[in-house]
Amino acid sequence: MNAPMNHGRGGGMRDPFTAFVCDDETAELIRPVAVENGWSPEKVNKGGLRNAIQTLSVSASPHILFVDMSESGDPLNDINALAEVCEPGTVVIAAGQVNDVRLYRDLIASGIQEYLLKPISPDHLRDAFVNAQMTVSGPRTVEAATDKPNVMAAVIGVRGGAGASTLASSLAWLMGDKAGRSTALLDLDIHFGTGALSLDLEPGRGLTDAIENPGRIDGLFIERAMVRANDRLCVLSAEAPINQPMLTDGSAYFQLEEEIRHAFEGTVIDFPRNVLVQFPHLLNEVHVVVLAVEFTLAATRDTIRILSWLKANAPQARVIIAANKVVATAQEVSRKDFESSIERKVDVVLPYDARCAAQAAKLGQPLAKAAKNSKLAQALNQLLTLTMESAESEDGGEKPAESSSLFSKLGLGALGKKKESAKVALTK
Ligand SMILES: Nc1ncnc2c1ncn2[C@@H]1O[C@H](COP(=O)(O)OP(=O)(O)OP(=O)(O)O)[C@@H](O)[C@H]1O
Ligand SMILES: [Mg+2]
Numbered sequence: 001m002n003a004p005m006n007h008g009r010g011g012g013m014r015d016p017f018t019a020f021v022c023d024d025e026t027a028e029l030i031r032p033v034a035v036e037n038g039w040s041p042e043k044v045n046k047g048g049l050r051n052a053i054q055t056l057s058v059s060a061s062p063h064i065l066f067v068d069m070s071e072s073g074d075p076l077n078d079i080n081a082l083a084e085v086c087e088p089g090t091v092v093i094a095a096g097q098v099n100d101v102r103l104y105r106d107l108i109a110s111g112i113q114e115y116l117l118k119p120i121s122p123d124h125l126r127d128a129f130v131n132a133q134m135t136v137s138g139p140r141t142v143e144a145a146t147d148k149p150n151v152m153a154a155v156i157g158v159r160g161g162a163g164a165s166t167l168a169s170s171l172a173w174l175m176g177d178k179a180g181r182s183t184a185l186l187d188l189d190i191h192f193g194t195g196a197l198s199l200d201l202e203p204g205r206g207l208t209d210a211i212e213n214p215g216r217i218d219g220l221f222i223e224r225a226m227v228r229a230n231d232r233l234c235v236l237s238a239e240a241p242i243n244q245p246m247l248t249d250g251s252a253y254f255q256l257e258e259e260i261r262h263a264f265e266g267t268v269i270d271f272p273r274n275v276l277v278q279f280p281h282l283l284n285e286v287h288v289v290v291l292a293v294e295f296t297l298a299a300t301r302d303t304i305r306i307l308s309w310l311k312a313n314a315p316q317a318r319v320i321i322a323a324n325k326v327v328a329t330a331q332e333v334s335r336k337d338f339e340s341s342i343e344r345k346v347d348v349v350l351p352y353d354a355r356c357a358a359q360a361a362k363l364g365q366p367l368a369k370a371a372k373n374s375k376l377a378q379a380l381n382q383l384l385t386l387t388m389e390s391a392e393s394e395d396g397g398e399k400p401a402e403s404s405s406l407f408s409k410l411g412l413g414a415l416g417k418k419k420e421s422a423k424v425a426l427t428k
Pocket of ligand 1: 157159160161162163164165166167189194292324325326350351352353354357358376
């Protein structure tokens with residue numbers, strides 16, 4: 001199960017294993033296999049999925065949960081109800097009599113680790129328990145691997161669609177793969193985030209759960225809620241329902257940053273602009289800010305505004321300007337004009353490469369991995385090098401260019417009075 005069941009309200013000690021079954025035959029099958037795993041046979045309860053939901057809504061959920069769905073009229077709905085009462089990291093094995101591949105896929109997408117068709121063979125059951133135990137203990141390697149101080153980078157797109165999420169997932173992947181750091185990708189785009197999607201993972205409920213219950217965020221929570229992409233990369237991302245706003249005062253985000261900092265050697269935060277406006281303190285501990293920019297008029301204006309904001313709100317952070325989707329043909333704003341307008345140099349230029357972007361999406365891989373050996377991959381590697389260098393060095397990284405007003409530098413002075421008056425607002 002990529003997406004652990006996460007949303008719980010139980011308290012107290014968690015059992016290693018509990019089962020809720022519908023018939024004696026299944027109970028008789030599970031008990032001896034449970035004993036083989038060192039679990040109590042008394043943890044095999046009668047009552048199936050419904051009883052599981054009722055019981056777990058008022059008690060701590062186990063690490064491994066077996067539920068029999070045979071008596072459920074609406075398995076998918078009931079599984080979602082179960083997810084509501086399960087604590088982070090509970091690994092769920094479901095069993096049922098319906099042999100339908102669509103149901104199977106839907107159940108897996110809902111966060112079930114495995115679906116066993118009844119009658120269940122003891123060997124299948126044993127295998128399912130072995131896999132479940134591996135999932136439960138898997139993420140613990142994260143903590144053991146942590147021995148370098150955490151490097152924290154925030155990626156901010158100065159305009160929507162500039163490629164911030166693309167750069168964030170690639171940077172996180174490279175930090176793990178090339179820089180050899182255990183890395184967490186924290187996607188703060190709660191409703192529309194693509195952190196998990198871009199790595200072909202289910203986001204799980206960890207992030208939404210954290211926002212709803214910030215008091216529960218601790219090292220153990222992080223261990224269980226993060227979704228593992230590979231040996232060196234974990235993701236915390238969400239696809240929160242878009243029919244309800246996420247109410248938070250930002251404390252959950254801050255705490256997540258803190259816990260991730262302790263558990264990982266690298267943090268890459270996909271940082272939407274609205275979160276920046278709402279919770280500026282989230283940038284307090286960040287070493288590096290990667291600004292994803294484009295060579296357009298609107299992006300030029302907002303780069304100026306965000307750079308000035310960063311100077312006031314995150315003076316400790318080194319800023320890397322990454323120009324993305326750059327084409328060789330005429331652009332709305334030339335690189336030269338862009339640089340003189342923002343009064344500093346662009347650090348990395350990432351070419352527009354639709355083929356690589358499409359390949360990455362099709363493979364469910366970060367662009368840096370899918371675009372190997374391309375110019376784009378080289379530029380992404382450069383971004384990693386700059387990020388690591390910036391995080392390690394102390395002094396400021398800005399390279400000022402000649403100062404002048406935006407419109408004169410952009411050569412737009414001839415556009416008439418209306419644009420001239422806009423210049424005042426733009427350069428404020
Ligand atoms: N260098 C590039 N060449 C071609 N396509 C790219 C490049 N970088 C990003 N893209 C594509 O642009 C689209 C938008 O990218 P992405 O989602 O990363 O932007 P974003 O800034 O995070 O957007 P949002 O404002 O919605 O968060 C994606 O389809 C992505 O594949
Ligand atoms: Mg994004």
